[in-house]
Amino acid sequence: MPEGHTLHRLARQHQRRYANRQVAVSSPQGRFATSAEIVDGRVLERAEAHGKHLFHHYGPDLVVHIHLGLYGKFSDVKHPVAEPRGLVRLRMVGPTHYADLRGPTACELITDHEAEAIHARLGEDPLRKDADPDRAWARISRSRAPLATLLMDQKVIAGVGNVYRAEALFRHGLDPQLPGKALGRKQWDELWLDLVDLLQDGVRQGKIETLRPEHDPTLLKPADRGALCARKVYAYRRTGEPCIVCGTPIAHDKHLARNLFWCPTCQPAVARTERQ
DNA sequence: TGAGTATGTTCAG
DNA sequence: TGAACCTACTCAT
Numbered sequence: 001m002p003e004g005h006t007l008h009r010l011a012r013q014h015q016r017r018y019a020n021r022q023v024a025v026s027s028p029q030g031r032f033a034t035s036a037e038i039v040d041g042r043v044l045e046r047a048e049a050h051g052k053h054l055f056h057h058y059g060p061d062l063v064v065h066i067h068l069g070l071y072g073k074f075s076d077v078k079h080p081v082a083e084p085r086g087l088v089r090l091r092m093v094g095p096t097h098y099a100d101l102r103g104p105t106a107c108e109l110i111t112d113h114e115a116e117a118i119h120a121r122l123g124e125d126p127l128r129k130d131a132d133p134d135r136a137w138a139r140i141s142r143s144r145a146p147l148a149t150l151l152m153d154q155k156v157i158a159g160v161g162n163v164y165r166a167e168a169l170f171r172h173g174l175d176p177q178l179p180g181k182a183l184g185r186k187q188w189d190e191l192w193l194d195l196v197d198l199l200q201d202g203v204r205q206g207k208i209e210t211l212r213p214e215h216d217p218t219l220l221k222p223a224d225r226g227a228l229c230a231r232k233v234y235a236y237r238r239t240g241e242p243c244i245v246c247g248t249p250i251a252h253d254k255h256l257a258r259n260l261f262w263c264p265t266c267q268p269a270v271a272r273t274e275r276q
Numbered sequence: 277t278g279a280g281t282a283t284g285t286t287c288a289g
Numbered sequence: 290t291g292a293a294c295c296t297a298c299t300c301a302t
Contacts, residue, residue, distance in 0.1 A: 003283055052284070070284045071296040087295080103296045105285060154285090161283050208283085236283090257290075259282085 002068040004159020005202030007049040008127045010074050012203070014047035014056065017076070017097050024093040025064075028084035035109035036090065039064060044092075051122045051158025055115055056092075063115045064090070069105025122158040126196040127203065133192040140188065143180035148255045150180050159199060166236040166261045167210035168195055175267050176260055182270065210234060215244050235261040 025040045027033040039058045046057040056064040066072075076099050084091060090101040101107060110118075124136040139156050140147075150156050151165045160168070169176050172191050174183075183191075202208050209232035216232060231237075234244055239252035239261060248265040 006283085067285075068283095069294070070282065071294080072284090073296075103294085105294070152284095163283055258284090 002052060002072060003161035003164055004051055004125060004127055005199050007052050007054050009203045009206055010054055011047045011049035013076060018044045018092060018094040019047055021095055026091045028088040028091055032090050032107050038062065038109060050119055050128060051125050051154055053118060061111045063110050063112060065106060065108050065110045065115065065118065066101065066104055067106035072104035073102050075100045122154055123156040125158040126192065126199045127159060137188050140180040140183060145180055146177045147174055147180060147183065148176035148260055160195060162258055163208045163233065163236045164195065164198060167233055168198060169267060170234040170263060171210065173267055175269050176255065176262050178270055208233065235263060237261065
């Protein structure tokens with residue numbers, strides 16, 4: 001599930017297992033071969049993530065930039081190193097583990113300047129220490145675009161994807177169509193803090209679970225579990241299923257070619273939320 | 277076994 | 290707005 005939490009989890013794992021050591025870098029599939037040769041045998045100085053982007057820094061002007069896109073995946077396997085299976089775009093072998101990258105949208109060798117340009121165009125990342133929610137608020141509070149658009153706009157908030165969008169809006173009772181400028185400052189502060197919490201939890205768990213304790217079936221007595229589903233989310237991909245909180249069927253629509261899920265009762269349309 | 281679908285982004289038209 | 294990228298999973302046949 002490559003939303004921001006996945007990339008930050010990978011960055012931490014790569015930092016722990018590969019950073020400050022020489023790594024063998026190759027491209028069994030061939031598409032990254034020329035660049036892999038350049039960094040092969042160098043010391044990986046640092047791995048970091050910003051939103052859904054991953055950066056491996058190999059010293060001056062040598063940065064491997066990775067974006068998983070929709071399908072990309074990084075494996076992490078303990079030695080011994082096995083023959084590559086399938087299309088492995090990048091293989092990075094460290095002292096104890098090796099990581100295979102398959103199906104990324106981007107895997108490229110870039111300069112420090114190009115890496116900075118990517119950072120510069122990305123918005124505030126709830127998982128980064130340098131995130132400034134005021135900057136995101138400045139954009140949201142003067143935008144007529146709906147929250148459904150703004151939350152997924154990587155230039156505004158980096159790292160939130162379709163799952164976190166649906167879940168964060170649900171948890172705050174916000175209508176996905178509410179224009180950014182109709183959101184109150186207090187509502188934004190609460191939403192931002194919750195995104196930080198949710199994404200941090202995603203990094204820890206390696207998966208997205210957003211149910212509050214009172215709705216988490218694994219924390220309830222069997223008799224109280226009722227119709228609560230096994231997947232621990234409120235709205236995402238639960239079209240037509242009863243809302244865990246109020247029982248209203250979860251609604252679904254396409255929004256800018258992406259699936260949007262919400263509860264029409266818990267996230268009432270603009271009129272009520274605008275006054276808050 | 278094959279069709280359909282997906283958590284994302286970029287580019288052409 | 291739709292196609293392309295090109296992987297893994299679920300479901301129907």
